[in-house]
Amino acid sequence: MFIQLHTLTSYPATLLNRDDAGFAKALPFGGSTRTRVSSQCLKYHWRNYDGAHALRDAGAEMAVRSRRTFQKRVAQPLIDDGYPAPLVRAVTFALKERLLSDKKATKTATRDFIIPEKPADALEDLNTNQIVVLGVPEVRYVRSLAAEKIDAVREDFPIFWEAEEPDDAPLDLDKDTAGEAADAMRDISKRDLKKNLKALTHAAGLDAAMFGRMATSDVLARGDAALHVAHAFTTHAQESESDYFTAVDELVTGTGELGSALIQTQDLTSGLFYSYVVVDVPLLVSNIEGVPRADWTDADRALAADVMERFVHILTTVSPGAKRGSTAPYAHAQCLLAEVGTAQPRTLANAFHTPVPQQDVVAGSYKALGRYVKEMDGMYGLQTDRRLAAMGPVDGLTDAVGVDATTTVPDIARWTADQIRTA
Structure with missing residues (x-):
């Protein structure tokens, strides 16, 4: 029909x-x-x-279309809620990898988000190269899953909650401990993630349901456009006509000087x-x-x-x-x-x-x-x-x-x- x-x-x-x-x-x-x-x-x-x-x-709800969704809608709200930034960055990165590439994040890459070389840029590194279309229910679920993963390791890694500067990795955190925390953060079941996302109501957002969504992974559902x-x-x-226009400097008019501060043309049709x-x-x-x-x-x-x-x-x-x-x-x-x-x-x-x-x-x-x-x-x-x-x-x-x-x-x-x- x-x-x-x-x-x-x-x-x-x-x-x-x-x-x-x-x-x-x-x-x-x-x-x-x-x-x-x-x-x-x-x-x-x-x-x-x-x-x-x-x-x-x-x-x-409409979809979120941005390169910064994982930073702005997943990681930053969790940090604002008091979750340790190193673990937030690591689990957000691991979820991003699972969602967009089907791959399990590597231990080394995940650990680098816990103890990054440049902490100031760590959140920016969660941004994607291209715009990603995610529904608000999907973003909400990913954020809740990230919180659950962090909550589950609170007793195993109390050092992150004891840090004086919650936005940075603890000063006395060694690489082995960071690696163990990275393993916990990247342990994400592809099957469960896919099943739970599929079960969400209006998962991808209304506009994605209408106009489609490209997806390169098996986890995030691709949507064909219903409206062509x-x-x-x-x-x-x-x-068409080339419209010649000027912007007049009103503080010099009447002084004998030319009043045009800008001269341009634009295409009108x-x-x-x-x-x-x-x-x-x-x-x-x-x-x-x-x-x-x-x-x-x-x-x-x-x-x-x-x-x-x-x-x-x-x-x-x-x-x-x-x-x-x-x-x-x-x-x-x-x-x-x-x-x-x-x-x-x-x-x-x-x-x-x-x-x-x-x-x-x-x-x-x-x-x-x-x-x-x-x-x-x-x-x-x-x-x-x-x-x-x-x-x-x-x-x-x-x-x-x-x-x-x-x-x-x-x-x-x-x-x-x-x-x-x-x-």
Whole structure:
């Protein structure tokens, strides 16, 4: 079961998504260059939106995305709670190795976190080279497991609690004792760790359930994305302008000196963007509720339905804009076509393979979209149930996409959610 969402959204004088040189991202398509907004940019803004219908208000916690999770969310809170820093660093390192690489931490490396050469940098050394996506329940469990490991050795290694400086290793700690403590900290059962993480509710976080999570170990579950997000692009050839601007030094104006303290240019574009998202409903329910994909209809689907309803609102109203202070890049979709069915999804991007003429671009885009949908239906048959919300010249579009009339975005949001609830 798939829910497909297609939108058309117009933005004037904006710089929605920049490349490494500061220019608007672009895409060659159909023999012409189009302005583009990357799927990564879109998902970032959807995840972090905190207004009405925000995903973070759905009742499941969002994931923690950081290189510093083990330092900031595991080790430092334990040290703040009074646990000896040398043991905290060692057990956090051992857990990090088990989670991210499947490997048991070596005795030497773990001991180095107990008696590091540079104590001031020891916590920083727990950071990962790349961003790691961990759910709050996973982080909470890892932190509690670390505390349990340390509590278990309190009687065996009282020297750590007797240290005058709890943030550093005891001055009279020898390497043999440090090695014995390292062995205790790195003794982590891969099987138990994997089983307990799997048993957590909403383990990886709501956004990871929606947009997926890469994992290179067998312990930390990899999650396939339930929402497939295409790069948005303009239905017409790129329209851009190099904007020349200055910053005026107001304390020198009127003195005969030049008032410009800064002279720069920036890329500004305008366009009607086509955006496409596919929701794999069984996978969404499976990821959120932690059930096998094949059993999704037997699972509690209330949260997945609520997420779907929220996402329709977010897709149509949340702008992925940079340069907000100077361009106010806020726009709502002018057209939303929603489809539900079991057939293989298909993008409608090819409706705009030939660039729409830039005069009356909305009407031209509606005409191109309607013609393409009608031709697809004629070739493959009508394979989805549809709802359309749109403004402007929609008469020809409604007929072409096979709906009697347009409806509202809130109605479509509720309708897509109901498809999940009643499947």
